[in-house]
Amino acid sequence: MPPDAGRWTAWRRVQERAVTLCLLLATGVVLVPVASVLYVTVRNGIAAWNWAFFTQVPAAVGASGGGVGNAIAGTALLVMLALFVAAPVGLMAGVYLSEFGREGGFPRAVRVVNDALMGVPTIVLGIFVYAAVVVPMGHFSALAGSVALALILIPTVVRVTEDMLRMVPPELRDAGLALGVPEWRVITSIVLRAAFPGILTGIALGVARIAGETAPLLFTAFGNPNWALNPLQPVSALPLQVFLDAVSPYADLQQKAWGAALLLIVIVACGNGFARAYTYGRKVG
Amino acid sequence: MTPVLEAEHLHLMYGARPALHDVTLDVREHEVLAIIGPSGCGKSTLLRTFNRMNDRIPGVRVIGSVRFRGRSVFDIEPTSLRRQVGMVFQRPTPFPMSIFDNVAYGPRMHGVRDRRRLKEIVETSLRRAALWDEVKDKLSAPAAALSGGQQQRLCIARTLAVEPQVILLDEPTSALDPGATAKIEELIEELAGAYTIVLVTHNLDQAERVSDRVAFMLAGEVVEVGPTAEVFERPRDPRTERYLAGRPLTVARRGVRGPRLAPVGEWGAR
Numbered sequence: 289m290p291p292d293a294g295r296w297t298a299w300r301r302v303q304e305r306a307v308t309l310c311l312l313l314a315t316g317v318v319l320v321p322v323a324s325v326l327y328v329t330v331r332n333g334i335a336a337w338n339w340a341f342f343t344q345v346p347a348a349v350g351a352s353g354g355g356v357g358n359a360i361a362g363t364a365l366l367v368m369l370a371l372f373v374a375a376p377v378g379l380m381a382g383v384y385l386s387e388f389g390r391e392g393g394f395p396r397a398v399r400v401v402n403d404a405l406m407g408v409p410t411i412v413l414g415i416f417v418y419a420a421v422v423v424p425m426g427h428f429s430a431l432a433g434s435v436a437l438a439l440i441l442i443p444t445v446v447r448v449t450e451d452m453l454r455m456v457p458p459e460l461r462d463a464g465l466a467l468g469v470p471e472w473r474v475i476t477s478i479v480l481r482a483a484f485p486g487i488l489t490g491i492a493l494g495v496a497r498i499a500g501e502t503a504p505l506l507f508t509a510f511g512n513p514n515w516a517l518n519p520l521q522p523v524s525a526l527p528l529q530v531f532l533d534a535v536s537p538y539a540d541l542q543q544k545a546w547g548a549a550l551l552l553i554v555i556v557a558c559g560n561g562f563a564r565a566y567t568y569g570r571k572v573g
Numbered sequence: 574m575t576p577v578l579e580a581e582h583l584h585l586m587y588g589a590r591p592a593l594h595d596v597t598l599d600v601r602e603h604e605v606l607a608i609i610g611p612s613g614c615g616k617s618t619l620l621r622t623f624n625r626m627n628d629r630i631p632g633v634r635v636i637g638s639v640r641f642r643g644r645s646v647f648d649i650e651p652t653s654l655r656r657q658v659g660m661v662f663q664r665p666t667p668f669p670m671s672i673f674d675n676v677a678y679g680p681r682m683h684g685v686r687d688r689r690r691l692k693e694i695v696e697t698s699l700r701r702a703a704l705w706d707e708v709k710d711k712l713s714a715p716a717a718a719l720s721g722g723q724q725q726r727l728c729i730a731r732t733l734a735v736e737p738q739v740i741l742l743d744e745p746t747s748a749l750d751p752g753a754t755a756k757i758e759e760l761i762e763e764l765a766g767a768y769t770i771v772l773v774t775h776n777l778d779q780a781e782r783v784s785d786r787v788a789f790m791l792a793g794e795v796v797e798v799g800p801t802a803e804v805f806e807r808p809r810d811p812r813t814e815r816y817l818a819g820r821p822l823t824v825a826r827r828g829v830r831g832p833r834l835a836p837v838g839e840w841g842a843r
């Protein structure tokens with residue numbers, strides 16, 4: 289053993305400690321904002337949660353009480369309508385890209401456009417929908433809001449669907465075809481089924497994301513202080529409610545904003561949690 | 574009698590790359606034909622021309638004829654051809670569904686709706702594939718939960734369920750342990766009475782055990798084909814002899830320390 293072997297070992301240990309410390313610090317930097325957001329939101333928001341909060345519409349300005357029931361219903365309506373459009377459209381486009389358009393100019397162009405759409409700031413999509421839907425209709429509406437949300441969701445669904453379908457082993461396709469089953473039936477009954485958990489996960493994450501979008505709703509769904517579940521009428525949404533209440537001068541409304549923010553966090557967390565539980569559960573089985 | 578399958582002066586190219594060269598080979602009713610040969614010699618390619626699975630690969634060109642019961646396979650609708658000429662792959666390919674649904678998949682896709690009829694088909698197919706006793710209590714369990722050997726027998730059952738006349742097996746045991754391999758071999762022997770079987774294998778002992786005739790392929794050509802015992806005992810072609818001599822077990826059995834020949838290399842350069 290060389291005489292300074294002990295010193296080397298000591299030096300190594302110092303190095304190792306330093307590296308570990310750096311990694312820990314970096315992790316801390318990531319965790320601190322998340323933890324503080326959660327802490328502050330829960331602390332301020334939980335007090336707003338009561339029966340009325342979930343079931344009533346906002347009280348008259350200045351009066352206390354009331355709730356954000358209309359915003360919850362509005363968000364559900366907007367997300368559902370958006371999903372209703374985006375899921376089938378995105379799925380079909382994704383299937384096309386993966387199964388029929390591996391090569392060629394058109395599929396490549398679709399991919400480029402799709403990726404570009406994914407990168408467009410959501411407020412730009414909002415303005416576009418304002419011009420394309422709100423102005424011709426003559427008024428704001430849940431429909432316009434969900435069109436804007438669908439435009440955000442579609443590229444995600446297309447991408448996830450294509451990626452997940454490509455991950456399905458080619459042997460599975462061959463095995464289906466070798467039974468004399470036509471290709472399109474193999475795709476719908478085996479390939480899509482094999483990719484389904486992954487696609488569903490992607491859609492769940494996308495839904496969690498659009499549930500929290502504010503910008504594209506400002507001049508599409510607009511907001512509505514009353515119960516409104518008519519797609520052709522303006523409708524409230526949780527992010528809009530947070531925005532309105534938070535900037536109001538009333539402490540009671542500000543607290544409602546925290547409460548709505550907390551609810552949004554819970555919704556997003558549920559979306560993510562569902563996605564994780566579903567994929568992990570499947571992987572094991 | 575017309576052979577079940579026959580290839581005549583068959584050439585196949587993957588783009589500019591030849592993979593089969595002047596292959597002439599027939600497969601007879603109710604026989605087990607084994608195809609042996611070094612890796613890359615075109616065994617899978619030949620097998621896949623019998624049920625037109627190569628159609629899907631872009632750039633494939635075929636010259637010569639392939640006939641199923643006297644009729645050119647290229648005149649038969651691929652879906653209908655594949656129902657009659659089934660195929661099992663090297664790696665087990667259970668579909669992401671229950672054991673029952675895996676076996677019922679083909680019949681369902683081909684229009685069988687009646688539940689009782691489906692149950693019957695599933696049971697018969699699983700029995701024929703010697704898997705029934707192992708899975709009869711868990712038909713609704715996911716197929717992925719079975720062992721590799723069980724999955725492979727499930728794939729065979731799934732193929733049997735569409736009632737093919739020919740079964741093409743492409744190295745069906747190469748991903749399995751010896752126990753599972755023995756079961757599949759037994760199964761092949763049992764099925765041989767009712768079906769015509771083409772078996773691609775790297776396992777020469779397996780070929781010797783289960784096949785009636787054996788074809789030796791090298792570099793895209795069929796070098797020699799004949800009754801299994803004859804080819805193994807008295808190969809006519811020196812290339813066959815050399816390939817068979819590379820078999821460790823044969824060497825041990827004959828007590829000769831024959832040279833272990835390196836497998837024939839990349840042949841595309843020819």
Ligand SMILES: Nc1ncnc2c1ncn2[C@@H]1O[C@H](COP(=O)(O)OP(=O)(O)OP(=O)(O)O)[C@@H](O)[C@H]1O
Binds near residue numbers: 591
């Ligand atoms: N899809 C393809 N595109 C291009 N070349 C291919 C394709 N499939 C096979 N080949 C080539 O054709 C030749 C024959 O391949 P094939 O898979 O038929 O061999 P094999 O005898 O089955 O080999 P193995 O024993 O390894 O399975 C090989 O040189 C291979 O590289």
Ligand SMILES: [Mg+2]
Binds near residue numbers: 616617618743
């Ligand atoms: Mg092969």
